[in-house]
Amino acid sequence: MSSKTQGYLFVLLAITIFSVQDAISKHLGSAYPPIFITMIRYWAFASFATIFAAKAPGGLTAAIRTKRPMLQILRGVLLVSQIVTVVYCFASIGLAHSQAIFSATPLLVALLSIPLLGETVGWRRWSAIAAGMIGVLIILKPSGDVFDVKQLLAIFASLLFAFYVIVTRLVSRDDSSVTSFFYTGVVGAVFITALGPFYWTSFSGWDYGWMFMLCVTGISSHYFLIRAYNVLDAAAVQPLTYLQLVYASVIGATIYGEQLTRNMVLGSVIVVSAGIFTIWREQIVARRVRLAQQQPNR
Template sequence: MSSRIFSPVFGIGSALSGFALYATHDALTKHLGVTYSVFQIIFFAMLFAFVPMAIMMLVDKSEKNFRPRHPWLVMIRTASSLVALSCGFYSFTVLPLAEVYSLLFAAPLLITIFAIPILGEVVRIQRWAAVIVGMIGVMIVLRPGVSELSFGHMTALTSACANALGSVIVRKVGAEERSAVLIIYPMILAMVVMGALLPGVYVPLQLPDMGMMAAIGLLSVVAQLCVITGYRSAPAGVIAPMQYSQILWAALFGYLFFQETPDIYVGLGSGLIIASGLFLVWRESRTAVSNRNPVSRTFLTRFALASNVMRKSERSSE
C-alpha cells in the first residue's frame, strides 16, 4: 500500500521544484541549439525520456491494447503535440528565455478560445476581458511595427496555439481514451519524424553534449513527476499558478548563462499575460464555475494523464 502526503506546503514545494527543472530543461535546450539542430536535440531527448515513461505505462494493466477510441482526434492531438514541441524547442534556441515564456504563457488564453467551438463552452464577459488583457500583453511583448518580428516569435506563438489545441482535444476525449494512448503516441511520432529528419541535420555528438541531451529527456520525466505530486498533494487552484515561477528562472538563467536582460516591454507584457492567466485559473478553480467551465483542467492535462497512469500502476502493485 503506497503512502501519500497531503499537504499544500509539500505540494507547492514539489510543483515549484518541477517547474524549476523544466526551466533547466529549456536552458539546456537553448545551450545545445547553438551547435545542434532542434531535430537532433528532440530525437535524443525523446529517446532518453521514452524509456522511463514506457516502463511506467506498461505497468498499467487496466486495458489490453493501445488502440485509440477516437483515432482522428487522437491523431490531431498527437500532431499538435509534435508541432508544439518542435516550435517550442526552436524558439528557445533563438530567443531570450524570458521572451519565449511570455509567449508560451498565452496558452491558457487560447484554451479559453478553442473551448468555444470544440467543447461548446460559453465564455462570459469576465473571461473575455481576461483573454483580451492577455492578448494585449502578447502584443506588448511582440511590439509589431516597433521591433522586428522574427521566425522565433512566430514559432513560440505557434507552440502556444498547438499546446492549447491539444489540451482542449484531451479534455474532449480524455475520459474515454486510455491515458497511455494520449502520452505514448506523441512520443513515438516525435522519435519517428525527428529520426527521419536526422540524417540531413546530424552533427557528431560530443560526450558532454550527449549527456545534456539525456538530461533534457530525464529532466522532463522527473519534472513531470514533481508537478504530478504537487497536484496530488494540494488543490489545483493553488498549484496551477506555480507554473509562472518559470519566468523568474528564465530571467535568472538568461542573465547568468546567456547574457540576456529582459527589457521593460517584456516585463510589462509578461505581467499582463500572467495576470490574465491567474485570473482564469482562479475563476475556473471555484467550485461553482468549474462545474460549468471544465476547460480549466486542460491547462495541465499532461500532468493529469501521467498521474492517472501512476495511480493505476500503484493499484496493480498493491
C-alpha cells in the same frame, strides 16, 4: 508532511527541472538542429512513457486501448511539433522573451475552447483574454519600434500547445491519463524519428553530457508533475507553472546575457495576471456546473 504539501513540492520540483531543461535546450538548440535534439529527447521520453504504462494497472494492454485513436495520434504530433518550435525559439529569440509569449497559452486555450469544445465564456474571461492579448502586443515590441519576425514562431508554438490542450480535454472524456501519456510519448517519438535522421549530426565535447542531462530532466520533470497531479487539482498546479517565466528571466539574464526590457516585463505582468484570472474563473464556472448537476431534479 501532508499529501497536499507534498503535491506542491512536486510541482516546484517539476517547474524547476523544466526550467533547467529549457536552459539546456537553448544551449543545444543553438549548436545543433532542434529536430535532432528533440528526437534524442523523445527516445528517452517514449521509453519512460512505455515503462510507466507497463507498471500501471492493466499494463501496456490497457494503455494501448483507446477510444480516440486519431485524436491520440494528433496529440502526439502536436506536442512534438511544439517542442521543436520551442527549442528553436529558445535559441533564436531567448529564454525570457520566449517564455513571456508562451505565458499567453492559457488565454488561447480559453479562446479556442469556445468553438472547439462548445464552452461558454462570460464577460469576465473575455475581458481577461482581451487584456492578455494587449500584454502580448506589448511583449512583441520589446525594443520599441523594432519587430523581430521570429517572435511569430513563439506565438505559433503557443497555438500548437493550446490545440494540444484542447485535444487532450477531448480524449480525457473517454481515455485514461495513462493511455494519453503513453500515446504522447510513443507517437511523438515515431513522428520525430521519421524526420530526425535527416538532421543527424555528431555532438562535440561536453555536449554528449548535456544531451544526457536533457533526457534526464525531461523524464524527471514529467515524473514529478505526474506525482503532483495525483494529489492536486489542475487549478492548484496551473498558476504555479508561471514560475517558469521567472526562472527563464533569471537564467536568461544571468547565464545567457539576455536583456529584460520594460516592455517585456510590463507585458508579462499583464499576460500572467490575465492567465491566472482566466484559470481561476474556469474553475469557478466548472464548480458551479458540477453543483448544479448534483442537485436533484424538482
